[in-house]
Amino acid sequence: MTDSRTTQMKELMVRTIYCEMLGYEAxxxxxxxxKLAQQGNVLEKRVGYLAVSLFLNESHELLLLLVNTVLKDLQSTNLIEVCMALTVxxxxxxxxxxxAILPLVEEKLNHSKEIIRRKAVLALYKFYLIAPNQVQHIHNRFRKxxxxxxxxVMSASLxxxxxxxxxxxxxYKDLTASFVTILKQVVAGKLPMDFNYHSVPAPWLQIQLLRILSLLGKSDQR
Structure with a gap:
């Protein structure tokens, strides 16, 4: 596929996404x-990946064609390509x-860029939801x-x-002190301003921590 054709395909793909959003089958x-996710430049691949994530589901037969592309992009030196692959x-x-994917995703937990580590944690969370037995061996990595x-990254692990x-x-009772410490830091406004909502420090994070602490403290007065 030539550069001009992939550029044209990118524009057409945006239109087909819009058609599907309006309820028309494409x-x-x-x-x-x-193909766009496989063969385009970074911007074109982004559109291809976006379209794939909107068009296909876990049981779609065409998803098999994307596996090798995702494996390749997970090993890319381009951060955007790695992010796109982890998102899908x-x-x-x-x-x-x-x-096939797990070793590469697990490796990204040590990446120097926080956005990659965060997306890797979210990918592992998805793996745990659909196949908990396959991620049993990396529970210690969750603690990290x-x-x-x-x-x-910390909030993603919650x-x-x-x-x-x-x-x-x-x-997980031994982690109680860690969750309490994190909650104190959140309430004290130690997180970046980006986490605030209407001057409230990370309210959703606070709620999640309280849910965790309520589960740990259930039927345990101490």
Whole structure:
């Protein structure tokens, strides 16, 4: 596919996304969305990935054609390509494809950029929801994410912990002090201003921490 054709395809893909948003079926364009994600430049790939995430679901047969592209982009040195791949992985990858993707996603927990670490945590959260047995071996990595210096990565890990603690609170009682410390820091306004909502420090984060603490403290007066 030439540069001019991929540029034209990008513009057409935006229109097919709009058509689907209006309720018109554009199934003929699904394969072209995958091709755009595979062969375009960074901007064109973004449109292709966006279209794929909107058009396809976990059980769609065309999703198989995207696996190799995602694997390649997860190993890219381009941060945008890695971000796009992690976003698609966290949105729509079925559990039978997790073994192929998991090592690369796990590796991204050590990435130097916080946005990559955050997206990797969210992808692992999705994996845990659909195939908990496949991520049992990396529970200790979740603890590292909870202590991440970036508040975005830390807050992303709370999704996983809320799920884990709902299922087995006793196994995570030792983290109570950590959750209390994080809550105190949030209430004291230690997080960046971006987390504030109408001058309230990270209200959704506070609620999530309180939910976690209520589960840990249920039937435990101490």
């Amino acid at each position: 199934t003929f364009s699904y394969i072209h969305a995958i 992985v966290s949105q729509m990858f079925p559990k039978d494809m997790i073994p 994410a909870l202590c991440d210096k970036d508040p975005g 999704h996983i912990y809320l799920q884990l603690i709902q299922e087995n609170p006793e196994s």
